[in-house]
Every structure is written in C-alpha cells, then in structure tokens.
Amino acid sequence: MIAAILLLSSLVLFHPSIAAASTCNTTYSASPTYDTATMVPITITSPGTYCFGAGTYNTQITITASGVTLTTAPGVRPGHAIIEPTTVASHSSDPGAPQFGITPGALQYSIILAGSDSASITGVTISNLVVDGSMASSPSCTTGYNGIEFLNAGGAITGDTVQNVYVPVALAESCTDYYFEPGNAILVQTGSGFPSSVTISGNQALNYENEGFGCVYPGTTCSITHNAATFYLASLPGAPSTSYSPFNVPMGIGIFFGAAGTASGNTVSGNECNVTKTSSPSDSSIPYCGPNEVTQFEGDGIFIYFAGAGTTIDQNTVIGNDQGIISANDATKSSNNQLQGNRYYGIVAYDSVNHVSNNQISGSSVVGIVVVSDGCFDNPTTANLMGNNFNQGTYSTAPVQVITLSDPAFCTPNYQEPAMLNLNNLVETVSGGTLSSPSIVNLNSFPGFPSPPH
Secondary structure, three states: OHHHHHHHHHHHOOOOOOOOOOOOOEEEOHHHHHOOOOOOOEEEOOOEEEEEOOEEEOOOEEEOOOOEEEEEOOOOOOOOEEEOOOOOOOOEEOOOEHHHOEOOOOEEEEEEEEEOOOOOEEEEEEEOOEEEOOOOOOOOOOOEEEEEEEEOEEEEEEOOEEEEEOOOHHHHHHOOOHHHOOOEEEEEEOOOOOOEEEEEEOOEEEEEOOEEEEEEOOOEEEEEEOOEEEOOOOOOOOOOOOOOHHHOOOEEEEEEOOOEEEEEOOEEEOOOOOOOOOEOOOOOOOEOEOOOOOOOEOOEEEEEEOOOOOOEEEOOEEEOOOEEEEEEOOOOEEEOOEEEOOOOEEEEEEOOEEEEEOOEEEEEEEEEEEEEEOOOOOOOEEEEEEOOEOOOEEEEEEEEEEEEOOOOOOOOOOOOOOEEEEEOOEEEEEOOEOOOOEEEEEEOOEOOEOOOOO
C-alpha cells in the first residue's frame, strides 16, 4: 500500500520532456473558436505540423493524411494545451477480427483519430498534448470510446497525457461485458490488409474505463515504452467522484487478438476488478471477480492474449493490480519485470508457451506465478520459469501454482491438455482435473528457492 501511494504521488509530477515543434504550418488558438460551448471539429487532410497554443479546446480531431504532426506551439509548457470536447461523434468503426470472434462494425467515438476505415496512413505523430474525456462519453456499451485512436495508421504517440476516458456510472452498470467496456486512453487498431506500426512512449494514461494502452488485431505492431498507466486517480481534475471499478475489469497495457509488440520500461498500477452487480456467467454461485484464475475475472497490469509472434514484456514495474502480467494463448517472453503487491498473482502463464525469467516478485499475493491449462484449446501450456526472485514476497497459497482441468462442463470442445513446467530445472507435468476439482500442485520449495516465506 505504501508503495502504491508513493507511485501515485510520483505520477502527478510525471511530465515527459518532449520538445515542442520549432516550425508550425498551422497554429490553433483556443479563443475564440474552440473555447465555446459547442464542439467545433478539426479535420486534417494535408501533411504538415499543426500546433496548439495554451488553452482548452472543445474539439474532436480527425487526421486522414500521412505526415501529420500534432503538438504544442513553441513556448507552451507541458499540460497547457488541452483537447477536451463536450461531445464526440462517431467517425470510424472497429475493424474487428473474425478469426477471434470479433465482428467488425462497432462504432468508435475517439477524441483524436488518426486514420480511417478504408485507407492506410503513415508518419503521424501526436505529442505534448493533454486529451481529456471527462466532458464526453460513449453512447452505449457496444461502441468504442477512446482518447487517441490510431486506425490503420502508423507513427508515434509521445509525451501526451490522456485522462478521464470513462463512461457514466449508470451506463457502466448496465453493461454486461465488463471486460471490454468503452473507455480506452490510447488504442491502436488495424484492419485486414492495412499493417501499421506505432511507437507509444513517454505518455500518461490516467482514469480510463477499460485500457490504458491497447494494441489489437493482426497487422498491428506496437512499441510501448516508458509510459505510466494508473487506473483510478481520484485527485485528478475531471475524475469521477467515486471509483467506477465495481462495473469493469480494467487493464493497464493490452496486446491481444493478433497484435504484436514490446512493452518495456512502463509503470502500471491499480487495475483491480471489483464487479459486484452480477455473478460469473458460467456459475451464478461464483462472484464475478476474485482470485480463482479459471472461473473468475481479475484486473490486469499487462494483458497479453493471442498476441503475435515475438511479443516481449521486459523491465516494467507493475504495482497493486489484481494480477501483474498475464499471457494467454500465445508465446510471450516476460523478463526483468518488477511485480510489487499485486493482489492475487504476480505473473500468469495461461494456455501458452511462456518464458518467464529474472522477474522480481515482492509484496503480498496469493501466488507468485500461476501456470494454467484449462483444456479449451488444444494448446498445452509449457512454462519455463528461470531465475525469478520470490524471496521478497509472501504468498498465502504458494510461490508457484500449477492448475489443470479437462472438463467439457467448462468448455466445448475440450482437450486433455497438460501443463508442463520447468522451474529452475525442476520439471513438473500436471494433467486432468475437473471444474469442481481441478488438478492443483502448489510448489513451496524448489531449486533456487530453498527458504519459502511461510
């Protein structure tokens, strides 16, 4: 708890040092056009550098040209050019990914959109701006609401603060898919045939409903480095009066549904699932959120799910989430990360081929690293856990836990899917189990860890 408080204090003082443009092709002033009660949209269709003077802009921005830079005008200090629309209109749709069961077409409401549904652009840079979503929102649970969205677009998002991208509590409470509610600070999406590469560095994501930084769909490649994501910061101007976490399952960084990339040097905190309104869809007797990795949901510091080849998670600091890092249904490398005081798990390897090495796990958790095979995909988990430091943490269940089940009552079709573990050269294979009685092995003593903290 002390570490989390110190982290939040430091985030308030976090101002990336990104130089403003030295030459502006177009310079906007907030007054008199953009500080009115009515939102005035900006559409950029030609390359160039577009600068914003100090002030608050009631605008929604669409970029459809390559070679565009949005930034502050010379002399404007960080935090003093604020894009804060009172309303947002839909100006794109979710490209979807049918191979992952994601139907295209859901409307997107983005404060700043780079790209479009039907063409690819490159060389777009957004830097030094504050994007605030507290005055606008998504109209429904089934649409997207984003601070900055790159859609079929390549470039860089650097030194920005994106904050208060959430939906009203009444809307959040009415949603049934808590895992993917509207409200993403920064989102990169790519449609079929439009590969894009985006660098996301030195940004802050504060008070988001769903994702701080998200990269999704095949063709998307993201480098997510040296950012800070904090799920809920009550002291931030524009923050909701109470946390909206009873209605959602947040994640600080997400790379999933075919996207690939690197998450390195980031600080992620406070992503907890506290949904109380309904129970788990699979069993009405099970609370929606909780520490059961198979039957319940958890908030994620870093969420990697069906990610593309070569995805790596390295040297991040992940503090006070439900689970620090989860990788599922892919082959991800997680190394040299600091996992501090995550409520349930430090790292989760789920139905995947994982290399988890040299991570530092500290604070109090249920399990340090949990390895799961649930039989839903013919994809046995292979977890290579080498050189991780558990001695700084305490674990109410075990430093390492292996869980398997092969039960058609949980998912159909179902496979006899073992979990194979190499833990500091201790080889363990676990298989079988049912939903009501999974096979569980708790490892408290193993090579390289002679003195468990019990």
